[in-house]
Amino acid sequence: MAKQVIQHQCSFCKRVINVRDQYDLPIYDPNTGFAICKNCVREVNHFLDEHEAAAVQEEKHEFADQLDDILDKNKPHLIKQYLDEYIINQDRAKKILSVAVYNHYKRMKYGYQNDAETEIEKSNVIMLGPSGCGKTALLSHLAKLLDIPFAVTDASSLTEAGFVGADVEVAVRNLYYAADKDVEKAEHGIIYLDEFDKIARKSGANNSITADPGHEGVQQALLKMLEGSVVEFTARGQRKHPEAPTIKVDTKNILFIVGGAFVGIEDVIGKRLSKASSIGFGATVQGADEKPKFDELIHKVRPEDLMQYGIIPEIIGRLPVICTLETLDEDALLRS
Numbered sequence: 001m002a003k004q005v006i007q008h009q010c011s012f013c014k015r016v017i018n019v020r021d022q023y024d025l026p027i028y029d030p031n032t033g034f035a036i037c038k039n040c041v042r043e044v045n046h047f048l049d050e051h052e053a054a055a056v057q058e059e060k061h062e063f064a065d066q067l068d069d070i071l072d073k074n075k076p077h078l079i080k081q082y083l084d085e086y087i088i089n090q091d092r093a094k095k096i097l098s099v100a101v102y103n104h105y106k107r108m109k110y111g112y113q114n115d116a117e118t119e120i121e122k123s124n125v126i127m128l129g130p131s132g133c134g135k136t137a138l139l140s141h142l143a144k145l146l147d148i149p150f151a152v153t154d155a156s157s158l159t160e161a162g163f164v165g166a167d168v169e170v171a172v173r174n175l176y177y178a179a180d181k182d183v184e185k186a187e188h189g190i191i192y193l194d195e196f197d198k199i200a201r202k203s204g205a206n207n208s209i210t211a212d213p214g215h216e217g218v219q220q221a222l223l224k225m226l227e228g229s230v231v232e233f234t235a236r237g238q239r240k241h242p243e244a245p246t247i248k249v250d251t252k253n254i255l256f257i258v259g260g261a262f263v264g265i266e267d268v269i270g271k272r273l274s275k276a277s278s279i280g281f282g283a284t285v286q287g288a289d290e291k292p293k294f295d296e297l298i299h300k301v302r303p304e305d306l307m308q309y310g311i312i313p314e315i316i317g318r319l320p321v322i323c324t325l326e327t328l329d330e331d332a333l334l335r336s
């Protein structure tokens, strides 16, 4: 018996659609007799893709157009002035951060112009300073001034993929939520990884040799993200499984700032300086008026000290800006 062929006519292109089996079925509404052939569906699909892509492109350009204005309004000395209104002391840190943020936007501008000649290195920052010295406050005021999303993630809560705990992608997810789930906004925000010293490799000079394979793995996992990559994560509360819908955020233009108290790094710095000069540093007995040893030595920190402390060289290479802060004294606290 011959298979029954039903015919429809496409309401758009008027082509006759022969329906031999379920795979031939067009979009068809039996109530109105309205049908759309596969060709026309494909056309519509293509149309939507093109328009959406164009809209995204336009939005990107919108931000690029704002960049001149942002750069003009946020020259380093103006950022510094603004920070002075809210945070006292830490002059050095404020200057370094102001320049780093300014360069970050300049880099973005050249990126949008596809200007390979003037490509600037990403100015990710590592902040070293005792807890309570104003690291987070500095950064949140900075983000407020620039009107960009800002999210703090505790680096010590992160684990290597496959271990129990939060994957490194959580840092980007937190920023996405800080940006009210606006991917475009999140892609120009600031991620602060607090307690970064807690993920130092345990074989670093400052730590005992207790086995702790996870920390180096977390640092490795953070590498690509710091440099710029598309990070994929599931929505909050969504269990991770292969079919779970994901959100993608490109970290290319996200400014990463990592920070921590780095307790004991002053000893690493002191040792290096002593070796170099054969004058004992930090060996002096601390008098009542003297600065704590940390404050005395922290501004002399070098990448090799961070390596000695247990931060892997690849990470140090992606944190070109070192920002050091001193202990806030009581007077400073009273004024704030």
Ligand SMILES: [Zn+2]
Pocket (backbone or CB within 6 Å): 010, 011, 012, 013, 014, 015, 036, 037, 038, 039, 040
């Ligand atoms: Zn058609």
